[in-house]
Amino acid sequence: METINRSSPKIKELIKVANVFALPKHSKLPESNAIILDSANTSKRLLSLEELNILCENSHCNAKRLEELQRKLPSLINEAKAMLLRKQPEITEKGGSLYPKERAEACWRDCFHFARISIYGTAVGETDITDKEGLKAVHELYSILEVPVDALTLCLKELQLKCREIYSERNEKEDIKLLDGCFNHLAEKMNSKK
Template identity: 70%
Template sequence: MNNDSSAKIKELTKKAELFGLHKNNQLPESNAKILDSADRAKRLLSTEELNILCERSHSDASKLEELQNILPRLIDEAKDVLLRRFPEIIEPGGSLYPEERAEACWRDCFHFARISIYGTAAGNTDITDKEGVKAVQELYSILEVPVNALMICLKELQVKCREIYFESTQQKDLELLDGCFNHLVATMESMQ
C-alpha cells in the first residue's frame, strides 16, 4: 500500500460513521447525548441509559439488556453459519483471509448489532448517517471488504437477535429491531 492509499484510508476512517441517529433533531437532547456518548465509545448501553431511552420509546429495556448480554454468543453463532456455508472464505485467497480481516468482519457485526439496539431503544429505525455511510462505502471498496459475507453475517445476526423476542409480547420492539437491521441490510446492499 502506497502513502497516498494510506492517507486516503486514514481520511476515510475519520469520516466513516455508520450511526447517525444521535443527530436526529427530533430526539430529546439528553437522549441524543446518551447515543452520541455510547457511539463514540463504541460500546453497548448501560442499564441506566437503556431505561432512559426506553422510557420515551416504550421499548422493553430489560429485553434489550438481555440481548446485549448475549450479543457475543449471537455473533459467534452468525459467524459459524457463514463459515459452514463458505469455509474457504478464511483460507488463503479467501476474502476474510488473513485472520485480521475476519476479526474486522466480526467487529463490524458487533457494531451493526450495537447500533440496531440503539435504534430500538430510541424507537427509531433510521439509524445511519448518510455522509458517514458514503465514507464507509469508499473505505470498504479500497480495502476490498467482502460486503456479501458481511451481509450474510448481518442477516444471520438479525435472525439470532429476533429469537430473543420469540413468544414475546413486545411485537413493537421486534418490529423496531427488525427495522434497524433491515435499514442496515439495505445500506449494505447499496455498497455492492
C-alpha cells in the same frame, strides 16, 4: 489478493469520517437522549441498563430485554459467524476474502457495531439510523479494502435472526418490528452505493 497499505493517508482519512450511526435530523429525540447516544457511539460501546431505561421511556421498548440482547451479543455473533463459515468455508482460507485472520476479525467487529447501533435505534424507536455521509466513506473504505459486503450482509441477516430469538417466547411485537427495521435499514444501506 494484493497487499493494501492500511496506513495510507487516504485510508486514514476515510477511517476518520467513516461513521455508520446517526439519527435523522427530524428526530424528536430529547437532547438528554441524544447525549447518551452520542457518548455511547463515540466510545463504540453498548448501553448501560440505566441508559436503556432512559432511552426506552419514549419508545416504550423493553429496556431489560435489550440489555439481555446486549449481554448475549458475543454468543449471537459467534453463531452468525459459524453459519457464514458453514456456508462459505473457503472465505477464511488463503485467497478467501476474509483471509488473513485480521480481516475476519474486522468483519466480526463490524457485525458487533451493526448490532450495537440497531439496539440504539430500537431503544429510541427509530429505524432510520445511518449517517449518509459517513456511509459513503464506509463504502469507499470497504471498496479499497476489498471487504466482502455480501458475506458481511449474510452474517448481519443471520445475526438479526439470532437477535429475534431473544424475543421469540415473549409478546413484544413492536420491539421486534423496531429491531428488524434497524437491521433491515442497515442491510439496505450497506448494499446500496447511493
